[in-house]
Amino acid sequence: MDAIHIHELTKRFWSGWPGRPSVTALDGLSLSVSRGEIYGFLGPNGSGKTTTLKILMGLIRATSGTAELFGQPAGDVQVRRRIGFLPESPYFYDYLTGEEFLSFYGQLAGLQRTELGRRVTDLLEQVGLSDARRRQLRQFSKGMLQRVGLAQALIHDPELIILDEPMSGLDPLGRKQIRDLILSLRDQGKTVFFSTHIIPDVEMICDRVGIIVKGRLLASGRVDELVSHGHTQSVEVVCEGIPAERVRTIAEPATRVLQQGRRALLVLPGHERLEEILAAIRAQGGTLVSVTPQKGSLEELFLQQTHDQADGRPAREA
Amino acid sequence: MTVWCILVIAFNTFRENLRDRILYNLLFFALLLIGVSVLLGDLTIAEQKKIVTDMGLGAINLVGVIIAVFVGIGLVSKEIERRTVYTIMARPISRPQFILGKYLGLALTLTVNAVIMLGVFLATLWMDQAPIHGALFQAIQLIYVEWLVVTALALFFSTFSSSTLSAIMTLSFYVIGHLTEDFKGIAQKSHSEAVKAVMNGLYYLCPNLEVLNVKGQAAMGQAVLPSYQALASLYGLLYAALLITAACVVFQRRDF
Numbered sequence A: 001m002d003a004i005h006i007h008e009l010t011k012r013f014w015s016g017w018p019g020r021p022s023v024t025a026l027d028g029l030s031l032s033v034s035r036g037e038i039y040g041f042l043g044p045n046g047s048g049k050t051t052t053l054k055i056l057m058g059l060i061r062a063t064s065g066t067a068e069l070f071g072q073p074a075g076d077v078q079v080r081r082r083i084g085f086l087p088e089s090p091y092f093y094d095y096l097t098g099e100e101f102l103s104f105y106g107q108l109a110g111l112q113r114t115e116l117g118r119r120v121t122d123l124l125e126q127v128g129l130s131d132a133r134r135r136q137l138r139q140f141s142k143g144m145l146q147r148v149g150l151a152q153a154l155i156h157d158p159e160l161i162i163l164d165e166p167m168s169g170l171d172p173l174g175r176k177q178i179r180d181l182i183l184s185l186r187d188q189g190k191t192v193f194f195s196t197h198i199i200p201d202v203e204m205i206c207d208r209v210g211i212i213v214k215g216r217l218l219a220s221g222r223v224d225e226l227v228s229h230g231h232t233q234s235v236e237v238v239c240e241g242i243p244a245e246r247v248r249t250i251a252e253p254a255t256r257v258l259q260q261g262r263r264a265l266l267v268l269p270g271h272e273r274l275e276e277i278l279a280a281i282r283a284q285g286g287t288l289v290s291v292t293p294q295k296g297s298l299e300e301l302f303l304q305q306t307h308d309q310a311d312g313r314p315a316r317e318a
Numbered sequence B: 001m002t003v004w005c006i007l008v009i010a011f012n013t014f015r016e017n018l019r020d021r022i023l024y025n026l027l028f029f030a031l032l033l034i035g036v037s038v039l040l041g042d043l044t045i046a047e048q049k050k051i052v053t054d055m056g057l058g059a060i061n062l063v064g065v066i067i068a069v070f071v072g073i074g075l076v077s078k079e080i081e082r083r084t085v086y087t088i089m090a091r092p093i094s095r096p097q098f099i100l101g102k103y104l105g106l107a108l109t110l111t112v113n114a115v116i117m118l119g120v121f122l123a124t125l126w127m128d129q130a131p132i133h134g135a136l137f138q139a140i141q142l143i144y145v146e147w148l149v150v151t152a153l154a155l156f157f158s159t160f161s162s163s164t165l166s167a168i169m170t171l172s173f174y175v176i177g178h179l180t181e182d183f184k185g186i187a188q189k190s191h192s193e194a195v196k197a198v199m200n201g202l203y204y205l206c207p208n209l210e211v212l213n214v215k216g217q218a219a220m221g222q223a224v225l226p227s228y229q230a231l232a233s234l235y236g237l238l239y240a241a242l243l244i245t246a247a248c249v250v251f252q253r254r255d256f
């Protein structure tokens, strides 16, 4: 049974005024997230990420289609015991201290007193807020709120964690901490489903990604599959000790040549003529410094997909 | 678990109220009013001790209503506007449980306020050597029921409208609630069918809050029958329960 299963989900927001058109936020979205994986839900602003997560959490109702968590329909009260949720730019009760805040959510999740105290201390430590334990949330910075929000989502040790843009508002160190935290969740066997529009976050930690644009899933699959699929992989060769005038003679297969002092960088369109170049470098008495295959980046794919969509071309499944 | 969740929400709401400065301002205002009545009591002669009692009861009633309205309208709408409801609703707690918890939290705040104001009130009466009779407690008990009705009104409106609109509607219902007898009278006397229909409609729709007002009698030391007190309380509580149920139904269907 999948942790998340979404089938043909559609959500239209009625404008509330006759004559004014409704907004179609989700348009037949289907995806599933298996247990134990980290799934990145990538999409530009306004593509329907938050709408999807809200439907999963039962905050809004879908116009049509189904969304299930562990086989239970989204909105089921009991299944939420197994789920932790961090909303987008979260707002919290600002009259509570960090400690009271986490205790409150732990109590709602039904944690017992002794366990609760231990979890609160552990989590404040994990998100780096031990010092803010007795400070009211109204004095928290944006990044601190994001962290305490994440702690809130984890307080009851849920199996599935759903996060809406967990890295927003965080400094580079904070982003790294959250990334590490998400990775440690996977080590504990948890499932993480998070939305973002920041590509490096996804590339670094996700097992699988789904790209959503205008309420439709345009591509989904493992990051390496998605980026290598249909992309010729270029290769960068760096060598040393070949005089500038002779580099030309060996660089015939290269698409680009950059030269700086004694070093030369050759960009090959593929692996095919690599051996030929390496032999030529040796023949000219040069030394090989490095050979680096260039993977296509998720960013290229993302830009290409959002661009294709604008052109109305069909989507790709990997 | 069901009851536990409601209590957790209720306690948190109570804590929010306690940390809100407005509450202290209001309480201060109430104590001031009661204090002023002591001064007045000093100036007047024994026969007019009644004024002291009257004013004290009035102040207690008013302050409680203000808290019920202005805290009540924010109970749910503020949670939605500030989006705190997202993380609450992500917990294993149903929407009716949330509504009940919010209501009970404010009811708890009102109870604590009632106890404090009653204490100060009795102390001033004692200092003034004004008589303290059972009728006073009857009046206060019915005032408390009125607060519960007003809180339910505010809660109900705040599940589907903004804070400002909720305040206007709650206050309108409160005022009309004290005039329903007059509406009935107008309906009987009027020759216009339309007027009759509107006035009768208001009479049956709005809570009859005058039923819960025995301050006048109490100030004169006249107790009402226990059966009246019980029936009036039952009426108020039923009306509040109906409103809370309606609030749950509306809230259940909302998108956030």
Ligand SMILES: Nc1ncnc2c1ncn2[C@@H]1O[C@H](COP(=O)(O)OP(=O)(O)OP(=O)(O)O)[C@@H](O)[C@H]1O
Pocket: A013, A014, A023, A024, A025, A043, A044, A045, A046, A047, A048, A049, A050, A051, A052, A088, A197, B256
């Ligand atoms: N309550 C609402 N009423 C009307 N339209 C809405 C509502 N909520 C969202 N929308 C619309 O639905 C679309 C998707 O919005 P959504 O918030 O899901 O995007 P998103 O992918 O989360 O974007 P972002 O990256 O900016 O957070 C947008 O066009 C938005 O205007």
Ligand SMILES: [Mg+2]
Pocket: A049, A050, A051, A088, A164
């Ligand atoms: Mg969003």
